[in-house]
Amino acid sequence: MGGPWARLVPALLGVALAFSAVSSHAQMAP
Known part of the structure; x- marks a missing residue:
């Protein structure tokens, strides 16, 4: 693992x- 990863x-x-x-924030909205 290295470079761009x-x-x-x-x-x-x-x-x-x-x-x-x-x-999740959109689900809490009415």
Whole structure:
């Protein structure tokens, strides 16, 4: 594991976390 993966993996995790946060926030809205 090295090269672009060292930056791609955290970026994908951040995107997944942001997407899950937005989706959960949208579900809480009426």
